[in-house]
Amino acid sequence: MSTHTSLQPDFEGDVVIAGGGLAGLTLALALHKAGLSVGVADGLPIDTQLEEIFDGRSSALAYTSFRMLDAVGAGVHLRPHTQRIEDILVVDGRPEDGVKAGGPGPFCLHFDRREIHPKDDGEPLGYMAENRHTRMALAKASEEAKLSVFAPDRALHMNAHASHADLHLASGKVLRAQVIIACDGKYSTLRDQAGIRTTGWSYGQSGLVCAVQHDQPHQGVAYEYFMPGGPFAILPLPGNRSSLVWTERTKAAEALQTMDIEPFHEALRARFGDFLGEVSLDSPRWCYPLGLKLAERFIDERLVLVGDAARAIHPIAGQGFNLGVRDGAALADILVEAKRTGLDLGSQPVLSRYERWRKTDSLALVAGTDLFTRLYSNDHSLIRLGRGLGMQMVDQIPLARRFFARTAGGETGDLPTLLRGEPLSV
Amino acid sequence: MAASIEPDTLSTPSIDPEEVAKFSAMAQEWWNPKSKFAPLHKFNPARLSYIRQVLCTHFKREGVDKPLSGLKLLDIGCGGGLVSEPMARLGADMTSVDAGEANIKTAMVHAEEAGLTIHYRHGTAEQILAEGGPEQFDCVLNLEVIEHVADPMRFLDDCAALVKPGGVMIVGSINRTARAFATAIFGAEYVLGWLPRGTHRFNKLVRPGEIEAGLKTAGFNVHTPVGVSYNPLKDSFFISGDSGVNYLMVAEKPARD
Numbered sequence: 001m002s003t004h005t006s007l008q009p010d011f012e013g014d015v016v017i018a019g020g021g022l023a024g025l026t027l028a029l030a031l032h033k034a035g036l037s038v039g040v041a042d043g044l045p046i047d048t049q050l051e052e053i054f055d056g057r058s059s060a061l062a063y064t065s066f067r068m069l070d071a072v073g074a075g076v077h078l079r080p081h082t083q084r085i086e087d088i089l090v091v092d093g094r095p096e097d098g099v100k101a102g103g104p105g106p107f108c109l110h111f112d113r114r115e116i117h118p119k120d121d122g123e124p125l126g127y128m129a130e131n132r133h134t135r136m137a138l139a140k141a142s143e144e145a146k147l148s149v150f151a152p153d154r155a156l157h158m159n160a161h162a163s164h165a166d167l168h169l170a171s172g173k174v175l176r177a178q179v180i181i182a183c184d185g186k187y188s189t190l191r192d193q194a195g196i197r198t199t200g201w202s203y204g205q206s207g208l209v210c211a212v213q214h215d216q217p218h219q220g221v222a223y224e225y226f227m228p229g230g231p232f233a234i235l236p237l238p239g240n241r242s243s244l245v246w247t248e249r250t251k252a253a254e255a256l257q258t259m260d261i262e263p264f265h266e267a268l269r270a271r272f273g274d275f276l277g278e279v280s281l282d283s284p285r286w287c288y289p290l291g292l293k294l295a296e297r298f299i300d301e302r303l304v305l306v307g308d309a310a311r312a313i314h315p316i317a318g319q320g321f322n323l324g325v326r327d328g329a330a331l332a333d334i335l336v337e338a339k340r341t342g343l344d345l346g347s348q349p350v351l352s353r354y355e356r357w358r359k360t361d362s363l364a365l366v367a368g369t370d371l372f373t374r375l376y377s378n379d380h381s382l383i384r385l386g387r388g389l390g391m392q393m394v395d396q397i398p399l400a401r402r403f404f405a406r407t408a409g410g411e412t413g414d415l416p417t418l419l420r421g422e423p424l425s426v
Numbered sequence: 427m428a429a430s431i432e433p434d435t436l437s438t439p440s441i442d443p444e445e446v447a448k449f450s451a452m453a454q455e456w457w458n459p460k461s462k463f464a465p466l467h468k469f470n471p472a473r474l475s476y477i478r479q480v481l482c483t484h485f486k487r488e489g490v491d492k493p494l495s496g497l498k499l500l501d502i503g504c505g506g507g508l509v510s511e512p513m514a515r516l517g518a519d520m521t522s523v524d525a526g527e528a529n530i531k532t533a534m535v536h537a538e539e540a541g542l543t544i545h546y547r548h549g550t551a552e553q554i555l556a557e558g559g560p561e562q563f564d565c566v567l568n569l570e571v572i573e574h575v576a577d578p579m580r581f582l583d584d585c586a587a588l589v590k591p592g593g594v595m596i597v598g599s600i601n602r603t604a605r606a607f608a609t610a611i612f613g614a615e616y617v618l619g620w621l622p623r624g625t626h627r628f629n630k631l632v633r634p635g636e637i638e639a640g641l642k643t644a645g646f647n648v649h650t651p652v653g654v655s656y657n658p659l660k661d662s663f664f665i666s667g668d669s670g671v672n673y674l675m676v677a678e679k680p681a682r683d
Contacts, residue, residue: 340475341474
């Protein structure tokens with residue numbers, strides 16, 4: 001470690017963020033608005049106009065995540081492009097249980113947002129938005145906030161020093177700050193360079209993701225069917241469209257991705273049922289192996305991991321982006337308080353608070369998701385009966401229903417300021 | 427924080443180049459949240475937040491960057507600089523004193539590495555007063571030190587004399603109560619092992635009322651103390667109304683008309 005470095009940085013501030021994806025930009029804006037000086041680098045252009053080919057996928061945004069998007073000035077641009085999720089219907093179904101006809105199986109669980117937010121215009125359980133729209137909304141907010149963005153320019157490596165760290169970009173530019181935040185995704189370069197190992201496993205299952213058109217309106221209802229091959233989720237998009245997450249054994253999922261359109265439509269109708277009328281494919285088909293990847297540490301010298309860099313989680317519960325937002329909201333609380341009290345933002349006492357806070361939350365979620373996957377991707381009759389009775393019980397108890405609805409909305413545990421919908425500043 | 431033999435004279439020690447590595451290693455220890463200083467790092471955020479709030483209110487400062495600019499602060503018993511460095515980062519003109527030479531050298535090396543300017547002195551409040559005379563500082567920070575000095579009331583008088591009229595003193599210490607004995611001494615030293623045994627001696631602890639009486643005699647307006655309490659669920663400290671164990675007191679020296 002050297003105290004002084006001769007080269008003059010191209011940016012010098014409190015915080016530098018590597019990776020301007022959804023989690024990275026949301027955090028950058030939150031810190032910037034709170035009064036910290038922030039620089040962001042991303043390998044792709046951060047553009048306010050993006051074609052569908054950029055990323056046609058959609059994500060579920062928990063209502064607490066949307067509060068943070070509102071707080072950073074992106075919510076206003078995104079809201080017109082979102083679909084509110086008013087109800088969630090969880091069905092333990094197999095085709096022969098009647099799902100083929102679109103009806104619920106013998107056991108089902110119904111969450112209604114009016115149970116937790118009763119006003120007519122109250123917060124929904126969540127929002128569905130195409131990722132490109134979320135990115136465009138964040139890009140617009142970044143432009144309005146005059147955020148220091150370095151893109152397209154990829155982060156290559158960082159050096160930690162006694163009083164600061166330098167992030168070196170592909171262009172040769174150097175960004176200097178007290179702390180570097182790695183929001184560079186599942187395959188995080190900065191994490192690997194810091195020697196932080198990951199543990200993980202896969203389930204031998206893959207998720208086929210696509211959008212479909214249907215004749216009948218979905219009324220803002222999200223459906224989650226639990227099938228022997230894995231969950232099958234129908235998530236409402238604006239208009240008469242829905243996003244599908246169709247989980248199967250990997251071979252079957254890959255076959256669904258590559259098969260011709262006619263047999264695919266047949267398979268789709270068999271699984272989807274006809275409760276929304278005629279259904280047809282309305283996007284490319286993406287296929288992702290389901291798996292978990294958890295970093296052994298979330299911090300290193302003047303480095304913090306946020307979002308997928310810290311833990312990548314398969315799309316079963318739609319929690320990937322929400323976890324990244326939650327990481328960011330917690331880190332924003334900690335860094336803003338550190339700035340307010342004059343602490344070194346990159347020092348271990350500050351960073352270890354983030355790790356303590358987020359690791360508990362992550363482990364609980366990872367364990368929960370894992371148990372959930374194993375429990376529900378199972379066709380043993382006793383397990384089916386047990387989970388069915390469990391669902392029935394939750395469905396009968398209003399307090400339990402409200403608890404799970406709030407959990408789905410991310411309103412659990414020690415909630416950071418921005419997820420409570422309160423302002424944050426130094 | 428441990429009691430030290432007071433130095434004969436006030437000095438700014440020079441550090442032998444051969445010593446730098448040793449003190450740098452000690453600084454790493456001071457700033458490592460998993461070291462024996464862990465309790466201080468858990469304690470620090472709550473008291474820093476309170477100190478900032480008190481100073482910004484008293485001196486009518488606001489804003490994000492360096493709100494304490496132009497204020498002369500004295501940190502008595504500064505240790506490795508856990509309070510001095512944040513105050514310097516907030517813009518304060520810092521003078522920091524400790525009776526332990528190793529502490530001062532450690533703090534000097536760390537401030538140099540952090541790129542902060544802090545006037546570190548090896549010595550005592552009495553010596554600062556003897557050297558520079560009274561009324562030198564806008565604020566005197568008197569934190570977790572009065573319970574370690576030989577003559578607390580005389581020490582308090584010296585600190586009081588150093589505050590400029592219109593300035594403020596912040597005193598932080600441990601109350602002399604049965605509960606403080608149970609938690610801060612027996613709990614922290616013997617059960618949890620957070621602090622070395624013998625760090626605090628019960629009969630050396632000072633009650634807020636005793637400090638209040640001393641400072642009132644010196645002409646200060648003394649505020650009701652606040653508590654610094656521990657939340658075991660969050661494993662962190664917070665400012666509370668309970669001054670029965672750890673407490674912080676604010677005293678203002680009236681401005682001259």
